[in-house]
Amino acid sequence: ETGVTQSPTHLIKTRGQQVTLRCSSQSGHNTVSWYQQALGQGPQFIFQYYREEENGRGNFPPRFSGLQFPNYSSELNVNALELDDSALYLCASSFSTHSGSYNSPLHFGNGTRLTVT
Amino acid sequence: TQLLEQSPQFLSIQEGENLTVYCNSSSVFSSLQWYRQEPGEGPVLLVTVVTGGEVKKLKRLTFQFGDARKDSSLHITAAQTGDTGLYLCAGPSGTYKYIFGTGTRLKVLA
DSSP states (O other): OOOOEEEOSEEEEOTTOOEEEEEEOOTTOOEEEEEEEOTTSOOEEEEEEETTEEEEEOSOOTTEEEEEOTTSOEEEEEOSOOGGGOEEEEEEEEOOSSTTOOOSOOEEOOOEEEEEO | OOOOEEEOSEEEEETTOOEEEEEEOSSOOSOEEEEEEOTTSOOEEEEEEOSTTOEEEETTEEEEEOTTSSEEEEEESSOOGGGOEEEEEEEEETTTEEEEOOOEEEEEEO
């Protein structure tokens, strides 16, 4: 069973730039959620993708966007980076039988550490 | 707005000691999960509690879900250095997301 993998592991960007983070879901999982974890905080929900569509969104501006591909992998894109975007970005995969269901627990990757200078 | 508050925020204890960390909310949750996160890694699920009053044991870890499903506790017996990490509680909010507490950072000293 292949776990959740994220790339890159670390990234340094300059304010105003754009970044794309990637996530491969665990085999057998069809739903991907993205979380932002600032230093010393718990993860905050960004959005979830199910069947290649955004299924729900947390309190994040539109410059945070995402995609899910037919193989259930996903990307998180952040435009116009700000200093406060510096955080650990976590991808979690799970299995859902339909949109908005909790059928299996979240399996997290090891995250991408983004530093914005 | 549903919130999960964890206490204490930081805990430093000697190997062999017992400890309890708490996760509290003013809202009712259908279930609560506990995760452990080590530096440089993502959170790893330890347990899910579903029924009010439920107690689950995982080796030296005992998890309890409050009768009213608003709170939970994690008790570690005879802590080991390998228990060091960030302990997070999380609960489902709405139909698609989990909310997480701010975590308890545990350090077990040899």
